[in-house]
Amino acid sequence: MERLINVFIGGSSEALSISKRVKSLIEGSGEIRCTIWNEGVFEFNQTFLRSLEQACYSYDFGILIASKDDIANVRNNLKDIPRDNVVFEYGLFLGVMGNNRTFLVQEKGANLPTDILGNTTPQFRIDFSESEWIKLAHDLIVAIKSQFQKSEIQALPSTALAIGYFNSFLKSVAHYTYLKERGKPLLNNNLFEHREAKIQIVIPNELSESISAKANKYYNDKGYVPDGLGDPNRPFPIRFYRNKEDLVIVDMPTTLNAIRPAVNLLMPDSGVGINETRLLIERRELENFKKTLEYLIQQDDYARSIVEASWQND
Template sequence: MYRIFIGSSTESIKVAEIIKDYFSKKYECTIWKDHFFELNESTYDTLIKKSIAYDYAIFVGGVDDSVIRIGNYKKRKSVRDNIYFEYGLYAGILSKDRTFFFVNNKVGIASDLLGITLIQYSENEDVLKGCQQVEEKIKREEKINRVTLLPSTSLAYNYYNNFFKLLTPALLNLKSIFVDGQKINVNSIKIQIIIPENCNADWGIWASQFYLYNKCGNTYLGLNPRNFSVKYIKNNLLNNHEFKIVDIPQILNGSFWAIEAVVGKDYIGNHDLLSDAKKKECLNFVKTLNNLIKENPFIDSITEIITVSDYNSKM
């Protein structure tokens, strides 16, 4: 489930609650007043740390302040300055395509935002129409991947190029596998990418236990410029002549390390923020990988990505 952060001033909280009510039917929504800010931590630090756990952000700019321009002493209504700051912060981290701004039509808009389509509102009905626009945009965003602060998109691209692209030519021509010196004909090929459900587990140890429990064999496929090692379910090959390759992508540990660096982990154990951010990166990794696999009809026809709760699950 995608997660949305909703920011507003105290004066505009009712509008923020309308937005939350609309989106909470499909998404996990958090308003800033919902115990978002941490004790003994600055507002700025919390905003940055928690941004990595959200997929989208919505900000409400209401009739919050009155400002006077020194040059001509003209007075006008304005959005609270911290809302502008938070909008810019999240647009930079999540991308401007996943950060949305509802602005009351009675206030002037900051000149830096001129040319950007914002959602202007006056009545509650306008807010609901704006929510529909945002929902349509989210539906379009769900079909693609954005390169953001954390590296899951890039890691998935790298994994695809160094695993699937290298495998493709070898598997297209694969007729047999040697198992313990015995030549076994291959009648069908399948690839399963295994994603551990527990993002806080040591994936290296988890993978070793998984391969051991499922009695995985190891074989080398002759590829240029090097041999390519893969794990496979040995019993499937011996009993059904099905060459089922299984792999647990350790490359995602790089994203987990980046999350811990951003959060500034200085404790033993797991915090909800850390878990939520890792889950978000996992989902984005899988989504990116699926999109890349679809570009390769052969690989797409033989591959599935599954989430597994325990390493002792039978494949």
């Protein structure tokens, strides 16, 4: 499920031209879509804080522009400082997204709170040459693309769900499948020999009110056959199909049912219809589930040789 990486850019009104420049250069990569704070992020009938909270969960990354907008008397010394709201927004994004997905782009000479000191921040000057702006944008692009490939432990449950699914189901099924004596029937009911056995984990491209119903429809549409694997008294229920002489076990994780209620608790919505922000959050959670699961698969000697996770429509 390929898509553009979504990045929020926040800053002061005085730094709007800087925000637009950073957006233009980053979007030039063709892989990232940026939304500046004044481009519809703050919705009608919503407080600024509520809109920012939603942005923290619906974007993949946050970039805050800390420009020299105000002057403060700090211990009898005049200091150039960013607007208070920029520092506040940085802290808000930092608390939700984490340090690896939140960037504070600092104008050189802008005095930052002491709690931020020690962090290596990307820096700019108003009189940057074009090549210097390009270099700054390039560094941000590299950091964003690298981090986007990794799973993240965040406030919503996708990381924990992936770990639980792997440990309670997939790991056992993969070990049993791999270690089963070759040439012997693997399944409990459909007794036939096979050459190789593979496990295909199918991640839905979008959630629904019931992943179980979505999974059953998917299995039926594909003609996959139900069976069990392991102890006949307490088997792991699976679906399978035969690919010539090979056996392919298929599973769509129903544990994903927990994501939508978690999102609803975070962002209660009494309205009827599609809420685009909630759909963005759900999509991010599905992606993080898949990345976490792929990481766990690669760490297991048996699983990585026979298990593959893919999107439903791939």
